[in-house]
Amino acid sequence: MTPLDYAVLFVTLLGIAAYGAWRTRDRRDLNSYLKGAGQTHWLAIGLSVMATQASAVTFLSTPGQGYESGIGFVQNYFGAPFALILICIFFLPLFRRLNVHTAYEFLGRRFDAKTRLLGAALFLFQRGIGAGITIYAPAIVLSTVMGWSLDLTIVCSGLVVIVYTVVGGSDAVSLTQRYQIGVIFAGMITAFFILLAKLPAGLTLGDALTVAGGFHKLEAVDFSIDFNKRYTFWSGILGGMFLALSYFGTDQSQVQRYLHGSSLRESRLGLMFNAVCKIPMQFFILLLGALVFVFYQFERPPVFFNQTVWNREVQHAADSKLPAIEQEFNAAHAEKQRLIQHWLDARHAGDATAEAAARAQALSAYDRSEAVRGRAKDALVAANPALDRKDSDYVFITFILHYLPHGLIGLLVAAFFAATMSSKAGELNALSSTTIVDLYRHVIRRDATDRHYVVASRCFTVFWGLVAIAFALFARMSENLIEAGNIVGSVFYGVPLALFLIAFFLRRIGGTAAFWAAVVTQALVITCYFTLSIGYLWYNFLGCAACVLLSLILQAVIGGPKPVATATA
């Protein structure tokens, strides 16, 4: 990065943060600090919901997912539109009518104090981890490729978010998210068009899609019923719907975003905006990854995308096999490139038989070059067992640093940090709100002044910010980064969702049955995750279904229909 890139990076990020803090510096009462001034327009709500969900991992890791596994990951989001519709119909009107600050307040009114505390505790635990992943994931990638200190990257980006979230509360989060998502979209769209411009002369978009499809990168929809596959249409619709229902309906980091609306209409339209935009947005990011794959079929890619690690291992081990493997990879790539060109020539000539034969040869050549890449990773791990074999998270940033003009590199890196900050700010704000409303004000200090609660809320924002930074400093992850976040969510989302569904639809079930069903089911889900090998999305559905079923059984054992609390009447 040049001074121009650093100037773009720092002016963009610090400018947005400072503006957000300054505009919202006068939030003094708890209601406006936690829920904002209540004048937010639907588009601002929609962008805020989108920015909270889409962290830097979305924009850094998802293209790598598209590069490595194709665009099938888009199915993960197939359930989201239906979940958002259900939230608009059932969750949102009730939350607004009860004028709650957190989703778990509703559980307290419908069930009892212990169920409210359980819901809040599950949220604080999984979101506390999630906030750590949010800050760690981009930091590990960006610090590695930029040569920055990982710890310093984590601490600096974490502290900036803490400052403006503490100053302005929920309104500062919403305001800054609007500009941050603008920077993110500007960066990603710019990268897309530059990528298209960098494809070889004469290679049309149709050719590029043909190559991507030929290498199985465009297999977007899989209708097979296979529980061991991570992403299918059915796991996306069912598991994805439960994941989205739980995330958007019961996770305070999202509930807080849409409770901002000046009316029910504004909140609903904000959610519907996401219901319409989520799938195309994810498709676009994955397609970007698939096109980066095509680009690297014509431009020689590094044998291992984490180049910092590769170069270090090559330099440190004098008798290393790595240089020889790299030469072998380069030769395999050149052969593959030649065969892909034959394939495209046959396609342009309209010779279907020759095209099929050339494509088969190109696929074989691809398999050979991938086998060399596999051996390179084996050699790396043999030299240093602590190394992570996965390099897909480094694909997109490697492309950006090598092929984008200076200035735009700064914009893209700013986009990644903006995504981190927008997501983390929403999480911190929600963690602080839940701690103050569901724990501190509810259990520890019931009748303090409004000013006291605002000060306490600011202190809890700092506390959770420091917890996230500490988690990030000590985290070590082996999964693709975006999957790590979704896995944590899937293990812990089914049960809270079940509590809300029971509250809405099974009015005969009381707090005690719901509470113990939730405790037992959560323990079961965690045990199953570590002992079974089913796709993680299914845990959203299984955890939810098991909790509902168990609560029905427990209520039957405990006996008698429970009176319906006034909260839902």
Added chain:
Amino acid sequence: MKPADKPDPEAETTGLPGLRTWRAVYLVVAGVFVTWVGLLWLLMKRYS
């Protein structure tokens, strides 16, 4: 508050041209989803 006193959330105006009820909004969103899945399927069939 008695149920009869509560305003029906579904009766609130959407303020969207051509979509007067929330049911219509939800149907459009579901229709957009079906369209996206169809387009993704066509893309896959065309280029795989």
